[in-house]
Amino acid sequence: MVKRPEKSHDYYPIRRIIIGGVVFVLLGVFIFGRIDATRIENARMTVLTKIIAHTAWVRTPLSYFAEMFGNFRTRKELYRENQELRYELRKAGIWREAMIQFEKENARLVRLSQLRKKTELHYISAVVLADSGSPFRKSILINLGRKDGLKEGWPVVDGIGVVGRIVTVGEEVSRVILLSDPESRIPVTVEPMGVRGLIVGDSSFMPFLKFIERVEDIRPGDRVVTSGSGGLFPEGLFVGQVVRDVQGNLRVRLAENYRSLDFVSILPIQEIENLDAPAKLLGKTSLSNNNE
Amino acid sequence: MMTIKDYKKIRDWATYIIFCFVVVLFQISTILETNWGSLYLPILLFLMALIWILHNPEIAHPAVILGGTFFLDFCLFYPPGLWSAIVLLACEILRSQSRFLVTSSFWEKAIWIMLIIGVAILVHHLLRGIFFLPRFAFLIEIKRLVILIILFPLIYGMVKMLFTPLKFDEGYI
Numbered sequence: 273m274v275k276r277p278e279k280s281h282d283y284y285p286i287r288r289i290i291i292g293g294v295v296f297v298l299l300g301v302f303i304f305g306r307i308d309a310t311r312i313e314n315a316r317m318t319v320l321t322k323i324i325a326h327t328a329w330v331r332t333p334l335s336y337f338a339e340m341f342g343n344f345r346t347r348k349e350l351y352r353e354n355q356e357l358r359y360e361l362r363k364a365g366i367w368r369e370a371m372i373q374f375e376k377e378n379a380r381l382v383r384l385s386q387l388r389k390k391t392e393l394h395y396i397s398a399v400v401l402a403d404s405g406s407p408f409r410k411s412i413l414i415n416l417g418r419k420d421g422l423k424e425g426w427p428v429v430d431g432i433g434v435v436g437r438i439v440t441v442g443e444e445v446s447r448v449i450l451l452s453d454p455e456s457r458i459p460v461t462v463e464p465m466g467v468r469g470l471i472v473g474d475s476s477f478m479p480f481l482k483f484i485e486r487v488e489d490i491r492p493g494d495r496v497v498t499s500g501s502g503g504l505f506p507e508g509l510f511v512g513q514v515v516r517d518v519q520g521n522l523r524v525r526l527a528e529n530y531r532s533l534d535f536v537s538i539l540p541i542q543e544i545e546n547l548d549a550p551a552k553l554l555g556k557t558s559l560s561n562n563n564e
Numbered sequence: 565m566m567t568i569k570d571y572k573k574i575r576d577w578a579t580y581i582i583f584c585f586v587v588v589l590f591q592i593s594t595i596l597e598t599n600w601g602s603l604y605l606p607i608l609l610f611l612m613a614l615i616w617i618l619h620n621p622e623i624a625h626p627a628v629i630l631g632g633t634f635f636l637d638f639c640l641f642y643p644p645g646l647w648s649a650i651v652l653l654a655c656e657i658l659r660s661q662s663r664f665l666v667t668s669s670f671w672e673k674a675i676w677i678m679l680i681i682g683v684a685i686l687v688h689h690l691l692r693g694i695f696f697l698p699r700f701a702f703l704i705e706i707k708r709l710v711i712l713i714i715l716f717p718l719i720y721g722m723v724k725m726l727f728t729p730l731k732f733d734e735g736y737i
Binding site: 288291294295298299300301302305306312315316319320323324327330331332334335337402403406407408409411413454475 | 630697
């Protein structure tokens with residue numbers, strides 16, 4: 273026969289008080305995290321650095337296991353993907369021919385105009401270590417940190433386009449916020465009409481294109497590149513293509529396939545000097561010359 | 565000197581902590597293939613904790629459950645503290661009822677647990693909204709609950725298997 277415990281498992285009033293206190297402290301931590309996010313973020317980076325450093329042996333089989341689940345596709349999905357790829361391939365063939373023509377023409381024009389191109393951007397390569405693991409945050413951890421000279425705000429790109437930017441720099445690892453993160457906002461230009469707007473993340477692989485100057489000048493398929501406004505990203509980095517969702521909102525299909533992100537490149541950006549003394553702009557010599 | 569009960573206690577605590585640790589590792593190891601994982605894994609651990617409390621309230625210590633949940637909160641970029649506080653409160657509410665539920669049927673237990681999880685999800689959803697934090701669409705929250713109901717017998721069996729009470733534990737069949 274089933275026997276009921278004599279008392280409710282040591283459920284004394286003192287225990288209720290302790291539990292109430294702990295809940296209070298936890299809510300305090302939550303509020304503190306909302307006020308001073310940087311401190312929490314730094315503590316998190318320290319803990320994650322330790323975990324990542326000591327668990328490589330167990331994370332590798334786990335990632336294979338997860339990949340197995342992630343790569344699972346139904347027959348219907350495979351068929352649809354196949355059809356899409358065939359269509360893309362046909363389009364790519366046409367574009368390839370057009371590109372060859374454009375390249376020839378461009379080379380001829382560059383030669384005629386004696387145009388000097390901007391110096392190439394330098395970059396640092398990094399390995400993607402881990403994902404944020406949260407449904408609300410879209411970010412990755414990379415294997416470079418303060419020790420390697422990384423700084424917050426530097427843009428991160430891959431072979432094709434922009435991935436995101438560095439938000440937290442730890443001693444040995446850094447966190448990169450992706451363009452799809454709900455907190456990510458980057459100024460862009462939609463080509464060929466040069467319309468300016470903002471890419472606003474929403475946790476999906478196709479973030480919104482908002483605050484557009486002239487919506488009527490944008491068509492699905494247009495290229496989206498960074499505008500360089502605000503100095504966060506250099507100008508002209510490829511981001512993706514404009515698409516229109518079922519609700520009619522403009523979104524950007526990102527060039528980067530985040531699912532296969534193994535390596536990334538970081539673009540070190542020169543910090544913009546604060547103009548505290550405008551006279552500095554003229555320089556000592558020019559001022560003294562004028563006085564004379 | 566340590567008794568068998570102490571060993572069992574440590575074993576069960578370690579099992580729960582290891583589960584939390586594996587979830588964190590699984591989530592951070594899977595580069596952006598985490599949609600289903602981040603949706604269901606933390607809540608499955610919560611379900612596991614609740615079943616564990618009903619199964620063996622003496623051993624399912626709140627500090628262990630809190631430790632595991634806070635570790636998850638902290639590492640997986642949730643706002644630390646909020647989900648842990650909700651989980652702790654929910655566990656303690658269920659614990660206060662465990663005396664009556666220990667002899668109840670499987671379905672009664674399932675209804676109680678699902679009710680508690682449903683309320684916890686709702687409170688979490690509302691609080692995230694109040695603090696202007698990103699949150700799932702309400703339909704996704706319902707989907708999470710439905711998936712939990714479907715998986716309940718499986719998790720229940722798993723917890724029974726993993727956290728087996730000793731035969732001579734007082735008050736148990």
